[in-house]
Amino acid sequence: MMDVLKIGHVSKHFGGVAALSDCTLALGKGKVTGIIGPNGAGKTTLLNVISGLVKPDTGSVYFDGHDITSSPTHQIASFGLVRTFQIVRELGGLTVLENLLLAPPHQVGEKVGAALFLHRAVRQQDQENAARAREILVRLGLWHLADRSASALSGGQKKLLELARVLLLNPKLILLDEPAAGVAPPLLKDIIRLIRELNGEGISFGIVEHDMHLIGEVCHDVHVLAEGRTLVSGSFADVTSDERVIDAYLGMAL
């Protein structure tokens, strides 16, 4: 199997805490891969390292043939690797459509003021970009909310808005950080359907998620992280019946 993303021996410490320690795993090209594990296992840190927000102490990250270890986020996004966030960072003062046109996800981390500064550029947006934004909003069922303030959206609609923002960048790989968190069941069904559809069109996914229903529904492969490294990899059925995985979750819960 071809891999779209390879993480090799990545370690990352925060003070005395080893968030990642010698973590090695790969995401298959054209696949949906789940990354699960108990609280504090290092999942979010791994996404931050991959997307360039956190510099690893050691180790390498390869995406689609590019060494992206410690590359800046905008460059990683330009290669076609994009991500969403656990807590959606919509720009509440702007409408849904403006969020799409003015806040490409690779600017996340920069000051909101910088995006507001771009506000004047809205009228200069070329037709093509606006048409593409419309097409994506229609597809995701958000077009009727285009002129609504983004802060008025429900939790699930905000997740869809994040997905819309990353789709605008024509990604090859989308990393989703807890796409099911705070999403009501009807919209969760839509999100599951969209992941399947987009994957069918060739987009690979990596999904960090605590909701085992979503993982079981969409993932071809699953990696279980514990204490900063890969504990078990396999199909959803394989990993959820593995004694080591059950122990890791129980160990955390106690």
Ligand SMILES: Nc1ncnc2c1ncn2[C@@H]1O[C@H](COP(=O)(O)OP(=O)(O)OP(=O)(O)O)[C@@H](O)[C@H]1O
């Ligand atoms: N910026 C930081 N500063 C200090 N410690 C951190 C930082 N980020 C993460 N950690 C620590 O690193 C470890 C891994 O955290 P991380 O958020 O990556 O885990 P996780 O698997 O995503 O957890 P959860 O499922 O709760 O989101 C934890 O012990 C956490 O407290």
